[in-house]
Amino acid sequence: MIAAWMLYCVAIAILFVVVGEALERALHLAGRATRWAWVAALVGSYLVPAAAWLRPSAFGALPVPLAQPAVAGLQATGRPNDPQQVRGALPATPSFSLGDLDATLTWAWGLSSAALLLSVGTAALRLAALRREWRGATVDGRGVLVSDNVGPAVAGLWRPRVVLPDWALLLGERERRLMLAHEDEHIRARDAWLLAAAAAGLLLAPWNLALWWQVRRLRLAVEMDCDARVLAHNGDAPAYGELLLRVGQRRARLPLGAPALGEPVSFLGRRIRRMVTSLPRWRWAGATAASIVAAAAIVAACEAPRPVMPSAASDPSAVVEPHRDPYSPDPESLQRLAHRYYPEVFAKPRPGAAVALVFDVTGRVIAHAAGVRTATDDHCLAVVERLVPEFGASRASSSGCAGWSSTRQYACVGGPCPGVSAAKGGNEMFSVVVYWKTLQRGQGSDDVLTESRLDERPVFLSGPSLQYPALLRQAGIQGRVLMRAIIDTTGRAEPASVQVVESPHPGFNQAARNALLQARFRHGLFRGRAVRVLIEFPVTFQTAR
Incomplete structure (x- = not known):
């Protein structure tokens, strides 16, 4: 079920990409900070799957076909006149299913999160080493750090400092003032904390490419909001746009995840277009339409059915x-x-x-x-x-x-x-x-669950050759014995729980009981842990024609 849940989480994140795009448009037309659109998208991408996991009754269910379930049963055949006891054939080996990928995906998930955490830790150590090489300086009455070719950017969370490259000191006073104003706005808005929280969220699901896209769009929105605040105080859009182009041409190295004036070149076109484009007259109608689209996408995400095992057949x-x-x-x-x-x-x-x-x-x-x-x-x-x-x-x-x-x-x-x-x-x-x-609804590890409540039902793996009782075979008596038993966390039927629910003849009961007790199952899973499960297991005795 891990593969199914991964696909579900990706689908939810894609829907919240639509939410982020629509909300960003609505907030821009309303003259508000657009970064909160992508904050909402990221939060929703995590919150909806978590709610579907913790409160499954509030969501619809989408059955995911997995391997052959335990109810497949056993079958024995025999010829009425055959003097030998005929041993029945076992069911075919279960076919491949999404459940077979669980172990591989679990390891891949853990390794990718560990690799991302390691890269973040390595970058943090590298930044700390670089920071020891930077020198303090006062630029236009403002205390900053000066590096060889890092920045302009904000470095640090608890004690953020503006970092300027050496070449920035050669700029004119007006350009330096705009550069410092941009980084000061990042510090004032605590953008470094926002981007760090978004990066930390990626550690939970590094395989979800839609989340990476949302974080990328959040970085762009953070820069656009910062540009808007700088221009609101200084109002010199041409000079500021020229500074953006000059910084983009330098391509200075940046601390990992740090908010900075010199974001990727691919962002520059959108940032400059946002600065020089005035809001349309119909902006409130556009904002309303975009809000409706965002609301519809949120409803679609909340109504999307969560993946579940196919429900057990019920009477x-x-x-x-x-x-x-x-x-x-x-x-x-x-x-x-x-x-x-x-x-x-x-x-x-x-x-x-x-x-x-x-x-x-x-x-x-x-x-x-x-x-x-x-x-x-x-x-x-x-x-x-x-x-x-x-x-x-x-x-x-x-x-x-x-x-x-x-x-x-x-x-x-x-x-x-x-x-x-x-x-x-x-x-x-x-x-x-x-x-x-x-x-009770919440059962412990020693309690028995029913198949309809599981994420993965028990699957029959192997068992003995089923013996057809000789006297019944010779008499041509056949039929299906329906057994009930509890499958423990090791995949075995608990002897005290084995019961005969239906039987065409009492002579079949002991053979069916022996077959169930010697059978091996893949244990059932509930929220990722092995549990004891009550199953009904058919054992069929049929004479060959």
């Missing part, structure tokens, strides 16, 4: 009502589900009959079991955790029970319940009590 009948947080099913829904899963329990209820249901945060049934209440069950949650042990360690956001009789209906959320009281020797009020538990 529509298991969704009992719209999601609430925390989810609490109503008694009628509980009764309907319990009857659907265990009609025999209601047909001939045993003393203390109980049905346990486990819901995920969306209100989908992810596990169920039937049994009886015992004297050790002191609350609703204890019944669920005993009957459905694979979710015993999973934290619950809510729990409760419901019971019915010919004369009354009872339901509770948390706390003691009539069914528990009956199990301890009281009067049996309800023939069957349904107990339930809803999992």
Whole structure:
């Protein structure tokens, strides 16, 4: 999923390039500083993906096809008259997917960030070494540093100083005054801090070329804003433009990331055109139109779906009502589900009959079991955790029970319940009590997640040859056994969690259980970490024709 998220981040950054271009146009026509357009673009390029990661429920989802999921299952075939037990073939090796690039991209991401950090650190050390060689001087009553061929620029963050090259001292007084005014404006506006923060942001995603473009445009906007402030105080555009051309021809070396009069030559044309072009009469209409474009691009970025694993197939009948947080099913829904899963329990209820249901945060049934209440069950949650042990360690956001009789209906959320009281020797009020538990939204490493919540679902990797039970093969009995199990963080099924959900014949159950216990999976991932996952795994037994 790293590749998919990288593409998502690039797409969001491209949309915010549009935001930056439109906002810059709007701010220029309104006579305001344009650098804030690119500050907003950079912030949005980081903020929207972060929000999609931390608050996924607020964003749409775009399923990203990955490798063959665990639900592919196993299959065994055999001829009815074959005296030998026929061993089934394993599924084909999963095809290439974006998920296969995760390890490579993780290393590439880390190495590129480290390389960029190293280059910034090396440049900072080089600047410190150069600074020791510069001499202090007073130019037109202003204390500056003079170098051989570095500048004009501002060097330093905490104690910024103007750096002038030797050749700048040979300029006329008017040109030197304009040069010093430009660098003083950079110091006054704290442009060095702004550009340093933008460069630091690149360390988080050096692979995102759209961010590099935004930082480049931020540098240009910083210079244009500085030009506008200088001209507002001095008002000599021709002389200032001539100075820009002269500085550009010198191509003096600049400290890395330092704001400077002598920015790249490619910037000069745009800076000079901005200075000599007057604002049009229709500027407010243009500013409004540009603002609308920027707003539309922001909406598009916020509405862009985040990449997710394809949702696990869900049983529509298991969704009992719209999601609430925390989810609490109503008694009628509980009764309907319990009857659907265990009609025999209601047909001939045993003393203390109980049905346990486990819901995920969306209100989908992810596990169920039937049994009886015992004297050790002191609350609703204890019944669920005993009957459905694979979710015993999973934290619950809510729990409760419901019971019915010919004369009354009872339901509770948390706390003691009539069914528990009956199990301890009281009067049996309800023939069957349904107990339930809803999992919390944020699960720890020991908790069990469902496939629909994962970034990457477990993928079947390998397993034993599946044995077709001889008697069933000879009788021509075939069908699919649907198994349920928890895949741990090592890619193995936890033995205590393996259950048979559906089976065409009890004789298939042990063979299917053995196959699942010996199978190997690629573990599931949630927000970059391996987690325990509840899966449903089909094992098919089919006679050859």
